[in-house]
Amino acid sequence: MISDWALRSCLDRVTALGDAHLDSHTYRAGVLDELRAVVVYDAWVWPLAGPVTTVGMTPMAQVPCAEELPLLISLRYQTHINRWTTLPINPSKAVSLKRVTGNELGRSELWRDRLSRFGVVDVLSVAFAEGWGLWDWLELWRGPGGFDFSDTDAHCVESIAGVVATGLQECTGHEFQSGGTGGAVVGHRQAVLVLADDLFIMSQTDSAGPWLELLQQAPQLHQGVPAEVLNVAAQLLTVEQGIDAHPARSCRHVGAHCRHCPRLPPR
Structure with a gap:
């Protein structure tokens, strides 16, 4: 007690x-x-x-x-x-x-x-x-x-x-x-990251690396995929299965130079 x-x-x-x-x-x-x-x-x-x-x-x-x-x-x-x-x-x-x-x-x-x-x-x-x-x-x-x-x-x-x-x-x-309200990070080009249903990386553009480094890193045994990405991907699967209807995106402050919003479109 x-x-x-x-x-x-x-x-x-x-x-x-x-x-x-x-x-x-x-x-x-x-x-x-x-x-x-x-x-x-x-x-x-x-x-x-x-x-x-x-x-x-x-x-x-x-x-x-x-x-x-x-x-x-x-x-x-x-x-x-x-x-x-x-x-x-x-x-x-x-x-x-x-x-x-x-x-x-x-x-x-x-x-x-x-x-x-x-x-x-x-x-x-x-x-x-x-x-x-x-x-x-x-x-x-x-x-x-x-x-x-x-x-x-x-x-x-x-x-x-x-x-x-x-x-x-x-x-x-x-x-x-x-962190301020700066614009886009210099040198960071548009990037694409493709995950499988088990949330492991299938492919990614070379430009994805610098963006991923701005987010909270996962252990290397998980291919270093930031947890924010895993959560957004998991939410997308959840929406597709009709479990929850909230959009599969999140906004994370990553420092003085930009605000990055991981987002995955419906398949």
């Missing part, structure tokens, strides 16, 4: 992080450290999202199955249960996979096809949103030997949801303000 004092202290420290003018990575890392004081978890996934498109970008994660990143992303977008676009956001409510499936975790494609192999016993999910839209979502995992997430755990996460949504909105605003 978490005391009211501990929860209030966590909320105060998370609020202070939002006032510190941090970048989104540092802010999220700080929130996770504070959250760990009141909720036990073994692994986590935390991407930002385009407030309008809801497509994930600049993800942070600590999971036991990073070598399967493209497949994990694809399954997460195609899994109906606890998809971030269906989570409560007015106000935000943390929902555990065990509770929403009635202890039948196999109803989740993501758990059935991958997470079960790594001994994940439960996942607590929450979407952070405010008046301008959905800014990001967080998933906390409990691994082998762990207990189900309790109502108390969910309450702890819910208690910081509004503060986190505001904090990440502030982080995004600071990144754009500090």
Whole structure:
């Protein structure tokens, strides 16, 4: 049982992080450290999202199955249960996979096809949103030997949801303000990148490299494809399958010289 004092202290420290003018990575890392004081978890996934498109970008994660990143992303977008676009956001409510499936975790494609192999016993999910839209979502995992997430755990996460949504909105605003509003990057020509349904590269133009280097890089074992590209591609597959109707695109600030918007057209 978490005391009211501990929860209030966590909320105060998370609020202070939002006032510190941090970048989104540092802010999220700080929130996770504070959250760990009141909720036990073994692994986590935390991407930002385009407030309008809801497509994930600049993800942070600590999971036991990073070598399967493209497949994990694809399954997460195609899994109906606890998809971030269906989570409560007015106000935000943390929902555990065990509770929403009635202890039948196999109803989740993501758990059935991958997470079960790594001994994940439960996942607590929450979407952070405010008046301008959905800014990001967080998933906390409990691994082998762990207990189900309790109502108390969910309450702890819910208690910081509004503060986190505001904090990440502030982080995004600071990144754009500090980066300026320059035009196109000199020397960066139009580029084409073709992915297969398993999100692996089939082909790309020579001009794609400089653009990809501007985005958050994935490990080399995934051909170095930035996570933003994988998320946009996964969303396109999701739209084609009728699972979600949000457009397959995201906008990411990449520094002082340009704003690059990964986009994939319907096939």
